[in-house]
Amino acid sequence: MDATEFRKRGKEMIDYVADYLEKIEKRQVYPDVQPGYLRPLIPDAAPEEPEKFEDILKDVENIIMPGVTHWHSPYFFAYFPTASSFPALLADMLSGGIGCIGFSWASSPACTELETVMLDWLGKMINLPPQFLAGKDGEGGGVIQGTASEATLVALLAARTKAIHHVQSKNGKLTQGDITGRLVAYTSDQAHSSVEKDGLIAGVKVKQIPTDDNFAVCGSALRKEVDKDKAAGLIPFFFCATLGTTTCCSFDKLLELGPICNEEKIWMHIDAAYAGSAFICPEFRHLLNGVEFADSFNFNPHKWLLVNFDCSTLWVKKRADLTCAFKIDPVYLKHDHQESGLITDYRHWQIPLGRRFRSLKMWFVFRMYGVKGLQQYIRKHVKLAHEFKDLVLQDDRFEICAEVILGLVCFRIKGSNELNEALLKSINDARKIHLVPCHLRGKFVLRFAICARTVESAHIQFAWKHIVQLANELLKAKK
Numbered sequence: 335m336d337a338t339e340f341r342k343r344g345k346e347m348i349d350y351v352a353d354y355l356e357k358i359e360k361r362q363v364y365p366d367v368q369p370g371y372l373r374p375l376i377p378d379a380a381p382e383e384p385e386k387f388e389d390i391l392k393d394v395e396n397i398i399m400p401g402v403t404h405w406h407s408p409y410f411f412a413y414f415p416t417a418s419s420f421p422a423l424l425a426d427m428l429s430g431g432i433g434c435i436g437f438s439w440a441s442s443p444a445c446t447e448l449e450t451v452m453l454d455w456l457g458k459m460i461n462l463p464p465q466f467l468a469g470k471d472g473e474g475g476g477v478i479q480g481t482a483s484e485a486t487l488v489a490l491l492a493a494r495t496k497a498i499h500h501v502q503s504k505n506g507k508l509t510q511g512d513i514t515g516r517l518v519a520y521t522s523d524q525a526h527s528s529v530e531k532d533g534l535i536a537g538v539k540v541k542q543i544p545t546d547d548n549f550a551v552c553g554s555a556l557r558k559e560v561d562k563d564k565a566a567g568l569i570p571f572f573f574c575a576t577l578g579t580t581t582c583c584s585f586d587k588l589l590e591l592g593p594i595c596n597e598e599k600i601w602m603h604i605d606a607a608y609a610g611s612a613f614i615c616p617e618f619r620h621l622l623n624g625v626e627f628a629d630s631f632n633f634n635p636h637k638w639l640l641v642n643f644d645c646s647t648l649w650v651k652k653r654a655d656l657t658c659a660f661k662i663d664p665v666y667l668k669h670d671h672q673e674s675g676l677i678t679d680y681r682h683w684q685i686p687l688g689r690r691f692r693s694l695k696m697w698f699v700f701r702m703y704g705v706k707g708l709q710q711y712i713r714k715h716v717k718l719a720h721e722f723k724d725l726v727l728q729d730d731r732f733e734i735c736a737e738v739i740l741g742l743v744c745f746r747i748k749g750s751n752e753l754n755e756a757l758l759k760s761i762n763d764a765r766k767i768h769l770v771p772c773h774l775r776g777k778f779v780l781r782f783a784i785c786a787r788t789v790e791s792a793h794i795q796f797a798w799k800h801i802v803q804l805a806n807e808l809l810k811a812k813k
């Protein structure tokens with residue numbers, strides 16, 4: 335393919351994607367295929383001779399699309415949203431076109447500097463304390479990670495290094511191995527599974543703190559565990575708070591937890607993967623109060639801020655905490671510039687060496703929507719969640735299982751877990767809408783998350799009518 339053909343095919347591809355997104359409602363939101371459906375449809379090995387673009391595009395429709403779950407369908411209410419917007423898609427194309435690998439400032443200065451500035455922009459949009467911003471010569475700053483799971487791992491590893499250095503500074507005889515075995519990290523019993531996985535990777539214990547009636551960790555619960563563990567000779571070093579848990583969008587009590595962490599020299603990381611985007615609205619910013627006590631803060635603009643996957647933004651108060659933990663400087667990567675403000679080598683802020691020019695997506699989206707446009711988008715989703723909640727509350731056979739604060743509604747039929755499992759199965763088998771469940775204190779609960787950029791009140795109304803109809807059939811069959 336030469337540039338002339340690329341021009342032609344590129345325009346066709348834009349048309350294909352625009353048609354796909356514009357008419358996505360007409361596609362069945364969840365596919366009918368069985369595991370292994372794809373292999374028999376394509377050859378066993380790559381072709382020896384080049385093939386035609388038309389043939390590939392035909393196969394996209396015939397082989398790929400039948401096995402796609404349409405996350406951007408307005409009938410998709412599963413998991414949490416994943417962002418999609420046209421400005422982000424275009425910026426990603428440009429990123430692919432430039433195709434640089436921005437591991438150091440020198441490896442592509444624009445890639446590094448735009449990222450630092452975009453993280454400052456976004457930090458200001460959510461009113462992060464200034465210590466988290468890079469500014470011209472700040473000690474903090476932000477970085478784009480691939481996912482929230484990676485961001486937590488980066489924070490956990492940096493905290494581990496810091497804790498080991500701290501203990502060794504008081505007792506030089508202890509080896510890294512002696513100390514690591516005694517380190518203990520904490521998170522909520524509602525935290526995302528990635529926190530536990532990150533603990534496995536980092537080789538440290540992660541304990542789950544029991545949550546209160548609102549599914550939140552409060553200060554006294556953390557205090558109790560920390561005191562118990564210290565008395566047993568363990569070293570508490572890391573706490574991962576969650577703002578907007580995946581199960582039910584609950585919020586840990588940062589204002590109680592933060593001072594305990596600071597006093598005990600426990601690194602406080604905040605995982606706000608989904609909820610973080612809402613903090614651009616002044617009416618939701620109070621949910622972030624207490625961030626001033628944190629060492630690191632992360633959320634996913636690729637969930638709810640219209641910046642396509644992958645874009646998970648992580649801020650730290652002290653960039654030296656990361657660069658101390660991850661800095662390895664072989665001679666082929668060295669250059670003459672000093673680390674400060676806009677000049678940083680992002681390879682020391684992450685696990686891989688290579689990194690894409692992802693900040694272009696943020697730049698395009700922030701400029702094309704403006705902060706006001708993004709705020710409107712968040713508010714619309716929250717309003718639709720409340721519309722759905724009100725529908726649920728009008729039918730007294732159903733109950734709401736957790737406070738609706740943002741765009742997630744947890745609900746169930748008042749009745750057995752089996753009944754609710756059957757309801758979810760009939761919803762997903764019908765293929766008209768798509769939902770996933772969660773467990774809350776042993777109860778099987780249905781999660782209804784407002785997801786698509788194009789979802790409207792009509793889709794919510796349709797979804798509820800459909801759910802009620804399936805519930806009626808189930809309850810009738812039971813009698």
Ligand SMILES: *Cc1c(COP(=O)(O)O)cnc(C)c1O
Pocket residue numbers: 414480481482483484526528576578579580605606607608634646
């Ligand atoms: C979605 C989610 C994650 C995982 O996000 P990735 O970016 O896919 O790793 C982590 N924590 C919470 C609270 C989430 O909602």
